[in-house]
Amino acid sequence: MKQLTTVFAKWCSSIPILLFSPLLFAQEASEEASSLNLRRGATDISGQVYDLHMLMFFICVGIAVVVFGVMFASMYLHRKSRGAKPANFHENVKVEIAWTVIPFLILIFMAVPAANTLIAMEDTSEPDMTVLVTGSQWKWHYKYMDSDVEFYSLLATQREQIENKFQKTDNYLLEVDRPLVIPTGKKVRFLITSDDVIHSWWVPDFAVKKDANPGFINESWAKVNEPGIYRGQCAELCGKDHGYMPVVVIAKEPAEFEKWMGEQEEIVRKAKEEEQRLLSMNMSMDELMKEGERVYNATCAACHMPNGEGLPGVFPALKGSKMALEDQQGHIDIVLHGKSGTAMQAFGKMLSLKEIAAVVTYERNAWGNKTGDMVQAKDVNAVANGN
């Protein structure tokens, strides 16, 4: 209840701002990111979009003042109590032409700069670097086309915050475990696609909002002027956790970006070595279950639910399922390769062999699925290589 009152108080206090917003925004213009108006953003394009928005906004205000002014003035001055007699004419070709032509001219006046900006937005030629952005239920995947670096970007907000058990932080539902990092002052081209349903990659500060269509690639680009953290969201309803797949982009100075890129490439190289080393190693049941639970809750629980019971009619249960109890090869295979025609994704490129081994072990031994099976990285590798 206390929260409600604060929300209400905040809302009330914003009314005067709302009333005088045109004046305020005219003065602030580019200054601070307003919570009411469209933001100027961090790229030249987003600045142009903001300027267009303000231009059209003031044209609308002007038209409203004229139209409502005439309307209210005539209602007041020509009211019955003042003895006004209604005029009887009701057709006038000149007036008809005037109020068809004038709006048409205003539209042309707005359409010319808008079209220019639109063309500039679509011009993805000669980029300095390219990032492949792939949406899937419910996360983003980023791949740098000029290097080996690629990773998934998952929601980092704790489940407890969503369930109101912990206090919500400032970037509630707008934070991820691994943000996309791009250099400032460089034209970065985004190739946007999807693995399953239609998503939309939206970063308001870049004025980029582009649908991610499965089987097709859309293009967009951004040249970020200022280093910083820019946040966005998925903007096309994509299922149950549509609200839980935010976009976070960090823009770094080119030198810093190069340093970061070097570190990432090193991490990728080490991970590959580790993977090879693990093939000849066996993990204990405790290790597998512990790692498996972590991977399960981060990756699988969104659909199959933390208790393994799924959502009847939408996502199948793993608890007591035939596959999790009997068919071990099939179980590893479906986690690695997914199942076409369903929402089950291929996790082979998202999880390491060790993680898949752990999560399959976990699924075969948690929630009363007491098979006692232990799956090791080499078993997963065998299935991955088609043995």
Next chain:
Amino acid sequence: MSKATEVISPDTSAPHSGQVNGGHLHDDHEHHDHIPKGITRWLFTTNHKDIGTLYLWFAFIMFLVGGAMAMVIRAELFQPGLQIVEPNFFNQMTTVHGLIMVFGAVMPAFTGLANWLIPMMIGAPDMALPRMNNWSFWILPGAFLILLSSLFMEGGGPAFGWTFYAPLSTTYSGDSTALFVFSIHIMGISSIMGAINVIVTIFNMRAPGMTWMKMPLFVWTWLITAFLLIAVMPVLAGAVTMVLTDKFFGTSFFDAAGGGDPVMFQHIFWFFGHPEVYIMILPAFGIISQIVPTFSRKQLFGCVYGVRHGVDCAALFCCMGSPYVHHGHAGVHGNVFHVCHHAYLGAYWCKSV
């Protein structure tokens, strides 16, 4: 209910106007004004006012049902975090709320007003096809029963938004999609029959002297609406049928892996969806264009131009608006066109007032 010819012809209208033949008048009463009692009065009625009333009550009930869903949505969103419902059920609420408000509240409400007003405004004794009128209403409750009952299925009702973009509504949807598709088909049939009735009535049953240009603007806007309905409801039926076969029969209309295209769904859907916006707003423009002149005691300014604009709207929305998916800004195209489009309509609205 007397026939149209009786009103026009002085011979047959005589028994009504004068007390010339008492016996005949009495017979006439018994024969024509016999109203079945109880529920059968409403189930079997072919009277345009009764059916109009049914439509209006149905729309009001659906408005409350859809409104209750909106309340669930707003109550959940009142604070950040999960309070009342789970995300999956939340999506079902937004989807079914949208479908109910569009197909169950707004459209039947205007069909109800059309049933009540159009015959009276053009001097017709009833709608041209009264039995079809009865049928087009009475299949509606069944359609919404199917839609609402899908909420109680395992996995819940449709949860992909009222625009049901593929492949979220095909490969990734629950089994309730079949019920969703069937109920949309029935709603579409009902709308098309209602539209046919309006067109036939206006074309054939105007009283002598009720020329096209004398017709009230509400009748005009409904005539345009009816043509829009007949033009686009079959497109919607096509879209939901493709969704059905994609989901259950292995076709790939909207699946790139099988040579289809998910964006094609959006093109097809908005070929219906954009005119649908005007289907819902044109009768309202018509109502305003009746009420304002009445209470300001002035003839509508530029009535002829208003009609012309209405016809323009219909042509423009069908021929230009739809195929370009101007609602899919982020999807494929820009939004300059969209702005122009709505500004045009805004201008029409202003002047029709």
